[in-house]
Amino acid sequence: VVGMVRTAQQAGFDRIIGFDMGGTSTDVCHFAGDYEQSFETEVAGVRLRAPMMNIHTVAAGGGSILKFEDGRLQVGPESAGANPGPACYRRGGPLTVTDCNVLLGKVQAQYFPAVFGPGGDQPLDRDVVVEKFRALAEVIAAALNELLRSPEELAEGFLRIAVENMANAIKKISVQRGYDVTGYTLHSYGGAGGQHACQVADVLGMEQVFLHPFAGVLSAFGMGLADVRASRQFQFDRPLSDLAAAAPVFETLSAAVREAVAAQGIAADQISVNQRVHVRTAGAHQSLPLALDGIAALTDAFVDAHQQRYGFQPDTSALVVEMLVVEGVGRTGQDPALDLPPLSGAAHIDDCAVHLGGAARTVPVFERARLAEAETIDGPALLTEDTGTTMVEPGWRAQCLSGGNLLLSRVEGLARQDAVGTAIDPIMLEVFNNQFMAIADQMGATLENTAYSVNIKERLDFSCALFDARGDLVANAPHVPVHLGSMSESVKKILHENAGRIRPGDVFMMNNPFNGGTHLPDVTVITPVFAPARTDGGAPEILATVASRGHHADIGGRTPGSAPPDSRHIAEEGVVIDNFRLVSEGVLEAAAARDLLLSGDYPCRNVEQNMADLAAQIAANSTGEQALRALIEQYGLATVHAYMDHVKDNAEESVRRVIDVLSDARFTHRLDTGAEIRVAISVDHARRSARLDFTGTSAQDPLNYNAPASICRAVVLYVFRTLVGKNIPMNEGCLQPLELVIPEGSMINPRYPAAVISGNTEVSQAIAETLYGALGVLAGSQGTMNNFVYGNDWVQNYETICGGTGAGPDFEGASAVHSHMTNTRMTDPEVLEQRFPVRVEGFAIRQGSGGHGRHWGGEGIERRLRFLEPMTVTVLTSHRVQRPHGAAGGEPGQPGENWVERADGSRERLAGNDQTEVAAGDQVIMLTPGGGGFGAA
Numbered sequence: 001v002v003g004m005v006r007t008a009q010q011a012g013f014d015r016i017i018g019f020d021m022g023g024t025s026t027d028v029c030h031f032a033g034d035y036e037q038s039f040e041t042e043v044a045g046v047r048l049r050a051p052m053m054n055i056h057t058v059a060a061g062g063g064s065i066l067k068f069e070d071g072r073l074q075v076g077p078e079s080a081g082a083n084p085g086p087a088c089y090r091r092g093g094p095l096t097v098t099d100c101n102v103l104l105g106k107v108q109a110q111y112f113p114a115v116f117g118p119g120g121d122q123p124l125d126r127d128v129v130v131e132k133f134r135a136l137a138e139v140i141a142a143a144l145n146e147l148l149r150s151p152e153e154l155a156e157g158f159l160r161i162a163v164e165n166m167a168n169a170i171k172k173i174s175v176q177r178g179y180d181v182t183g184y185t186l187h188s189y190g191g192a193g194g195q196h197a198c199q200v201a202d203v204l205g206m207e208q209v210f211l212h213p214f215a216g217v218l219s220a221f222g223m224g225l226a227d228v229r230a231s232r233q234f235q236f237d238r239p240l241s242d243l244a245a246a247a248p249v250f251e252t253l254s255a256a257v258r259e260a261v262a263a264q265g266i267a268a269d270q271i272s273v274n275q276r277v278h279v280r281t282a283g284a285h286q287s288l289p290l291a292l293d294g295i296a297a298l299t300d301a302f303v304d305a306h307q308q309r310y311g312f313q314p315d316t317s318a319l320v321v322e323m324l325v326v327e328g329v330g331r332t333g334q335d336p337a338l339d340l341p342p343l344s345g346a347a348h349i350d351d352c353a354v355h356l357g358g359a360a361r362t363v364p365v366f367e368r369a370r371l372a373e374a375e376t377i378d379g380p381a382l383l384t385e386d387t388g389t390t391m392v393e394p395g396w397r398a399q400c401l402s403g404g405n406l407l408l409s410r411v412e413g414l415a416r417q418d419a420v421g422t423a424i425d426p427i428m429l430e431v432f433n434n435q436f437m438a439i440a441d442q443m444g445a446t447l448e449n450t451a452y453s454v455n456i457k458e459r460l461d462f463s464c465a466l467f468d469a470r471g472d473l474v475a476n477a478p479h480v481p482v483h484l485g486s487m488s489e490s491v492k493k494i495l496h497e498n499a500g501r502i503r504p505g506d507v508f509m510m511n512n513p514f515n516g517g518t519h520l521p522d523v524t525v526i527t528p529v530f531a532p533a534r535t536d537g538g539a540p541e542i543l544a545t546v547a548s549r550g551h552h553a554d555i556g557g558r559t560p561g562s563a564p565p566d567s568r569h570i571a572e573e574g575v576v577i578d579n580f581r582l583v584s585e586g587v588l589e590a591a592a593a594r595d596l597l598l599s600g601d602y603p604c605r606n607v608e609q610n611m612a613d614l615a616a617q618i619a620a621n622s623t624g625e626q627a628l629r630a631l632i633e634q635y636g637l638a639t640v641h642a643y644m645d646h647v648k649d650n651a652e653e654s655v656r657r658v659i660d661v662l663s664d665a666r667f668t669h670r671l672d673t674g675a676e677i678r679v680a681i682s683v684d685h686a687r688r689s690a691r692l693d694f695t696g697t698s699a700q701d702p703l704n705y706n707a708p709a710s711i712c713r714a715v716v717l718y719v720f721r722t723l724v725g726k727n728i729p730m731n732e733g734c735l736q737p738l739e740l741v742i743p744e745g746s747m748i749n750p751r752y753p754a755a756v757i758s759g760n761t762e763v764s765q766a767i768a769e770t771l772y773g774a775l776g777v778l779a780g781s782q783g784t785m786n787n788f789v790y791g792n793d794w795v796q797n798y799e800t801i802c803g804g805t806g807a808g809p810d811f812e813g814a815s816a817v818h819s820h821m822t823n824t825r826m827t828d829p830e831v832l833e834q835r836f837p838v839r840v841e842g843f844a845i846r847q848g849s850g851g852h853g854r855h856w857g858g859e860g861i862e863r864r865l866r867f868l869e870p871m872t873v874t875v876l877t878s879h880r881v882q883r884p885h886g887a888a889g890g891e892p893g894q895p896g897e898n899w900v901e902r903a904d905g906s907r908e909r910l911a912g913n914d915q916t917e918v919a920a921g922d923q924v925i926m927l928t929p930g931g932g933g934f935g936a937a
Helices: 002-010 097-104 126-144 151-173 193-204 215-225 240-262 295-310 426-450 481-497 590-597 607-635 637-659 709-724 759-775 829-835
Strands: 016-021 026-031 041-043 046-048 056-058 064-069 072-079 185-189 208-211 228-239 271-281 288-291 319-330 348-356 359-367 376-378 381-385 388-392 396-400 406-410 462-468 473-476 507-510 522-530 542-551 580-584 665-670 676-684 689-693 738-741 787-791 796-800 838-846 860-867 871-876 897-901 907-910 913-918 923-927
Touching: 002 016, 002 026, 002 185, 002 215, 016 151, 016 193, 026 151, 056 151, 064 097, 064 126, 072 151, 072 426, 097 126, 097 151, 097 348, 126 151, 151 193, 151 348, 151 426, 185 193, 185 215, 193 208, 193 215, 193 388, 193 406, 228 240, 240 271, 240 295, 240 319, 271 295, 288 295, 295 319, 348 381, 376 381, 388 396, 388 406, 426 462, 426 473, 426 542, 426 607, 426 637, 462 481, 462 607, 462 637, 473 637, 481 507, 481 522, 481 542, 481 709, 507 607, 522 607, 542 607, 542 637, 580 590, 580 607, 590 607, 607 637, 637 689, 637 709, 665 759, 676 759, 709 738, 709 759, 787 923, 829 838, 871 923, 897 913, 907 913
Parallel strands: 016 185, 185 208, 359 381, 689 738
Antiparallel strands: 016 026, 026 056, 041 046, 064 072, 208 406, 228 319, 271 288, 271 319, 348 359, 376 396, 381 388, 396 406, 462 473, 462 542, 507 522, 507 580, 522 542, 665 676, 676 689, 787 796, 787 871, 838 860, 860 923, 871 913, 897 907, 897 923
């Protein structure tokens, strides 16, 4: 990153996107005047709160393996590495992205080091690449019953997929954070960057690419340019009005960083100090870093930064300075400028054949080191150098700048609409798979960034998805499974009940469990996407729908958090929202929405928080709408609609392949209440379909252990999607080969006005355990979300607590994770204690809770939470009596336990579904279940 910034600034570029493509991965980053740091980073699944460079990595590099699976061409994420490496390396490796470039001529063997073969003295082997591509083409033609494709057509298709994947990575650190990259310069480096830079820029709408003379080894060069830096942070957590109190802290931190930098041999006059404050609105989790200034200037700067990042202006009446940050910078004096006079001789050294746009073309080859300053080359052209190859694509021009720098500029307008057609193509199927999922992913990023509540912003208890014009699920981001499989029912209800009355700019919300919802706290916001206005004055056409579902911390109800343990009527659980027009032709119906949320016997306790989260959901849907329109602009409406159907058909075929190897099975899962969920799976191999009959499941629960039929449908979708074991989107196609029989009036298809608060959580988990038990592929997991809800009239919070998962035939269960129908995360103790009057006294693995077996079940956890003021606590938990089942002779996991330790030392045991009042000093302890073991030990 340092090398990227210093070299770009020396050449006059200060708004840059870093694109570092190597052998196994691509790293991307954003720079617009300051090094961007992330104070919360996930590494190998572990979340770290420490300052690091903000770099996003995607598994797409020169060594990414090419494959044909599930009717689609796929690139990565597996890599051939350095050994065996790509097929062309003469070590028997698989086809990779590098092999595509070798085949197409974008990498020429004669200009690549001859270091391959047994003696390390042979060139790249293009012949074996051609042979392997031909063999792959035959496999594809046979599988799809189509004409044989040429190796070059396949290679171009694989490259297109790789380029789209890398462009999506750049969107994550730019577009999803409010930056318009079209005005930026793409700084390309890494050994493989120059081969793909123009194509990546085209996908993003960028028109300039910068390459340093040492682009292939820029990371090493950047180490030599790096300044010596030291940083210190202080958790301030005081109102912005108290900023004066930060002065002595800044003085202390500044002295500390000066001392740390000086200790590394930097003279005092070469050390500078930067002071920043991290500011947020009161009650928010996300803070924004700002350069230290006066209160008025900081307020203005915060408003500007908030508008750019989140898309709306914040309430600045109670700004909080969360953290003070001081960085000491010791200048090393290293100059990034290079004095590299061009080598003598003509730069044009050869002509070669390169396959571009479906045809072979003769392309000039230039030696980059011989280019004179100001010399220009129009594409297509190849530029060779010692550490890489640069492909100047058609419509681009290369210009040599001072110091040997290279600037690539698009000089011909790019045709934005690709002539793809509507017939299914295995290349475009993968492209659209990724594009549709990227739309949902961008929606999720917006929702996480703009939400107010901890429940959505921190725990990520939300889901976003794309639906076709009929309301069928097309693609989703990897959010909460129980949301995703049931949202299409909500979307279809809205489209049906408002048919002929929906107008562009309308947005709807609903949470009614008996009309496509799950439980009341899960509020779904639905935005139909319309075609442009018709010239003949006819009714506008709905092209697709985007929707987001978020779990609101409180939607009313008898208890704070909307989870009464003994509710018997849906009205006791909160405000029922059924087909409410939240935005009417672009105008937010704020007054009507507030009136609705404050209606009924048990209204919402914090309406402004609800409204803030609804605004975030509207913004997320707007992001999805814009991304979908951009896709339609690029490919055309007919093509996008066709591929919405194609990706569903592809998912359907993947599930049918699973059904091909299944046998008839049945299973009964007993809940702590004594109720049972039963399933009989009947497989019709001739029709490649299966019937899932839940007849015999217990009748509707008089309390709240009831799950609407949409939840049962969501669980079936999730389970069969996991059986596929491949990277396909979870969409409507997965359900096409499955017939569901869900008895009306049962606990998994209750009649109004049944209470359902536990259905979305506990009953959904029980249905999943029933299906996995019948299929025999997995022992019982904790089988509960361990719902833990607490609050009073001022604050409310809802958490799900992790536990153990079941073991399988060739793997151990995982410990301390959320599983199956929940994909949320727990709130960090630091955030929890900052936002709520609680203290986390203990959080540890519960050793010995997993079931024994050939493969052991995962362990649950022990968590202790102390309350600092009186609150109402509700627990909705399962497997407190019944133990998670073992499989194939494995032992069951241990059940969970809940109790309260009062401040006076007394102990009060809590049932699985229970409610209690806690006073200051009381602790609630929860032991979560372990997973079952698999196989006899």
